[in-house]
Amino acid sequence: MSGRPEILFPLFSDLTSLPGVGDKIATSFGALKVTKPRDLIFTLPHSVVDRRVVPTVQGQPALKTVTVQVTVLQHVPSRTRGKPYRVIVKDAQTTIELIYFHSRGEYLDKLLPVGEQRLISGKLEVFDHRAQMVHPDYVLGPDEHSDLPSFEAVYPLTAGITPKVMVKAVAGALDRVVALPEWIEPSVFRDRNWPDFATALQQAHAPQSPNDISAHAPARERLAYDEFLAHQLTKAIARSQARVKTGRATVGDGQLQSKVMAQLPYRPTGAQARAIEEIGADMASPRRMNRLLQGDVGAGKTLVGFMALLQAVEAGGQGVLMAPTEILARQHLEGLRPLAHSSGVRLEMLTGRDKTGERRQKLADLASGEINILVGTHAVFQKGVEFCDLRLSIIDEQHRFGVNQRLALGEKGTKVDVLVMTATPIPRSLELAQYGDMDVSVLNEKPPGRKPIITAAVPLARLSDVITKLKAAIASGRQAYWVCPLVEESEFMDLTAAEERFKVLCAALGDAHVGLVHGQLPPIEKDAAMAAFVAGKTQVLVATTVIEVGVDVPNATIMVIERAENFGLAQLHQLRGRVGRGKAASTCLLIYQPPLTQSGERRMGILRDTEDGFRIAEEDLKMRGAGNVIGTAQSGLPQFKVADLETQTSLMAIAHQDARMLLQNDPGLTSPRGKATRTLLWLMEQDIAITLISVG
Incomplete structure (x- = not known):
């Protein structure tokens, strides 16, 4: 696959080639992960301000942005240092005070000459029943009205990047987008009623209402699909290359x-x-x-x-x-x-x-x-x-x-x-x-003989009842895990919580019966504590979440999770899975500190209702978002600029199908649509796919 198509060169040039962007501003853009015009076209506005003109501010809610035509009545300069300069103006029905701090009188005289009309736009505040506007965003003369958009896009900003700089730079980057050959499968494109790529960008950057900011607005959906498609094509190409990679037939006789x-x-x-x-x-x-x-x-x-x-x-x-x-x-x-x-x-x-x-x-x-x-x-x-x-x-x-x-x-x-x-x-x-x-x-099936696990939520106030029940269970030969609270501040705090609980349980059940494992223990001691529990020498294992994955003790039938409201759904499900591995019925007790938040209540409810990990994973995704479910830091989850894995899951599935079908019919991406998708891969910087295709 020869180098980047010439049609994309302008989008991959230097940021300083954009209007209003010098070296210093280009450096500031780095904080937004913007290093070239291409990054700007995918930096979409996150909200929209309605700047349509209203006849009067009377009856408008406070803290709303309003735009109104006014006549300037008088200037009231500040008599004392630190007090604001006021300009009194009047719209069709009421007066408004414009408040300016640290502003020079001559500048304001020019901006707002007494007796003249101006269009002002800014956040309305009400103080002592008086309408006020502190430092209006816009003050425009009669011939400048067309400079004010009815709906203004609000972009992510960073130190050194003002809204003005951003809008100008984005406009410059959008000017470099030309009509590109369509890479979306025609039937998908038709069914969804999406705009073409260049139009989608223009629409996404010029929202006409709050709906245009939502993930389901046609322009945004199309751009999200482009990201998913490029991503899935890369995966599919990697997969087809891996399949071409001859392996060896490993045939057994059974x-x-x-x-x-x-x-x-x-x-x-x-x-x-x-x-x-x-x-x-x-x-x-x-x-x-x-x-x-x-x-x-x-x-x-x-x-x-x-x-x-x-x-x-x-x-x-x-x-x-x-x-x-x-x-x-x-x-x-x-x-x-x-x-x-x-x-x-x-x-x-x-x-x-x-x-x-x-x-x-x-x-x-x-x-x-x-x-x-x-x-x-x-x-x-x-x-x-x-x-x-x-x-x-x-x-x-x-x-x-x-x-x-x-x-x-x-x-x-x-x-x-x-x-x-x-x-x-x-x-x-x-x-x-x-x-x-x-x-x-x-x-997705449990092996035979697995008994369901009874899950119950218990308020922290009933801790002593739990310890009494534990005593009886141990006397009858059963074993239990006791998972200590997750303390956000530090591992050191986690450790303190575990050691405190260990002391309490040793006092109640006898030292010989209780073991302790946590992340700070040297590996030899950790293994020894686990081994003692596996061998049945200790009956209760107090632990931080180090036991989450894979430990198998069939005789352990009780799982106590303290401050369960601090754990994620998937983590609670994994911990619960440590019991219920033997023939005896098992219990999982979720100890919580009331009052529970709404999501805490929902997590407890889901765990009581189901042991189906796939259903739990879907719920977890809805509640916490993709990055948290897998733990983005080490997840290898792609970082999308427009697409949202949580709300647009169905698009990912369509892109997956589409990418596979395309490569099946056109493995070298040489058809007209195949060539268009090559452009998409370059545009989305899927260099891995590009290298693989040129090698393949």
């Missing part, structure tokens, strides 16, 4: 898999069977697998992953399973050991803490192929870790690993298949935004 299936106390769910089949087919094909396996808490992802690892071993290769923390890696190891044993497969774990001699031996066995399956943390990425024939890498809890780490693992073998597992159900729109380049398998 012997190891059937040995393990025979050992299982239950049959896999329909969803598990389907996922095993989809992954198996991907591995057996000559293309490289790039698949996401998302399942709700406790939907049985580990079994699905293990079946895929066995297929790699059956084909004469090796597999690796990566977890974000050592506790989880160890848990995978313990959980899979009996299954590996029954199928005669050698399974080992590699962490950063292996002793030198032991580590050397493991690395030698890995390189010679004697170790079939390796479980580990990111220590697996390190230099010196060589596989004999790595066929499959599975990454557990995706959002802890970046794309670069996925790639690094893929390079440990030739043409390695990649499977990413996540226990965080992701709403469809975010899944497309984040993983649009991956195929997806979903586990």
Whole structure:
């Protein structure tokens, strides 16, 4: 794909080429992430001021912006320092005082000559029943009325950028937009009744009413769709390139898999069977697998992953399973050991803490192929870790690993298949935004024998009742988690809260029965506290949210979450999923501090109503927004300038379909519409896609 089309050059030139923008202003624009004219055309107004002329300010609400024709009656200069200068004017029905601070009399005499008419526009205030306007935004003579728009766009600003500078610069940038060939699929374009790209920009920057600012205004919707389409095209191109990337056909004979299936106390769910089949087919094909396996808490992802690892071993290769923390890696190891044993497969774990001699031996066995399956943390990425024939890498809890780490693992073998597992159900729109380049398998059924978890909300005042019930439960041999409040200020405060609660519970239940884990503990102590709880040596584990992901203690049947109103929905759902893993009925107690906010009440209600993680994820998205649901900092979620992932989810789905269809029919983007979408990719700075297409 040769360089950027010439038609776009003016939009990618220097900001200083725009009217009114010198070096200093260009530097100030940097704070708004604006470095070229192209960035300005996508910096849309966030609100609109109605500057239509009214006959009088009488009856207008205070603090509203009003525009009115007035006659100047008199000037009242300030007698004392620091007092304002007043100009009395009159509209059709009443007088208005214009208030000026630190203004020179001669300047105001020129601006507002007594006896003449002026058009004034500004915020109306009422003081002592008198209408006032402090420093009007506009004072225009009879021949300047046309300078005032009926509706004025309000832009995001920053130090050094005034509204005037912004409006002038945006107008200059818009002048550089020419008619571009249409890249939107004709039927979508017609059904939606959208304007063309250049018209959409003009309309979005010149709102005629508050409705024109909404995400559903045709001009804005069209521009949002352009962003989604460019994004989804990039994902689809990456995906089709990944598919062209020849992988290796990893075909198993099913012997190891059937040995393990025979050992299982239950049959896999329909969803598990389907996922095993989809992954198996991907591995057996000559293309490289790039698949996401998302399942709700406790939907049985580990079994699905293990079946895929066995297929790699059956084909004469090796597999690796990566977890974000050592506790989880160890848990995978313990959980899979009996299954590996029954199928005669050698399974080992590699962490950063292996002793030198032991580590050397493991690395030698890995390189010679004697170790079939390796479980580990990111220590697996390190230099010196060589596989004999790595066929499959599975990454557990995706959002802890970046794309670069996925790639690094893929390079440990030739043409390695990649499977990413996540226990965080992701709403469809975010899944497309984040993983649009991956195929997806979903586990949405609970394995048999899982009992529902009873969820109840308890006010903080009843804490002592909760501790009394806990005492009885422990006496009958059960175990419990006690999750401490999230304290916004700092980890140190979180720690203090956890230590306080630990002391109270030790006093009530006896020191020997209670353990404590938190983020500040050295890893060895953290593991020891977890191990004691897993082994049943301690009955109550007091914890900060470090236990959120993956810890599995079937005998733990009570989850207490203190100050539950401070946690997000998805986080509460993940924490609750730590219980209900054994045969006994389980309970989750949400302890809250009344009065609850409206959203706090709604969160508690949703958790009481459902255990369906996918429904919870959709609700969470509605309540908190996309960035918070995944945690934008490490989410890899795209940053859109116009589009809004929360309110425009349906557009993302259409863009996803459209991008796939287009590439299916025109893989090289050489048709007229294909060429138009190349222009879109350049315009939206999707350089990755551009490079891939020119390589492909």
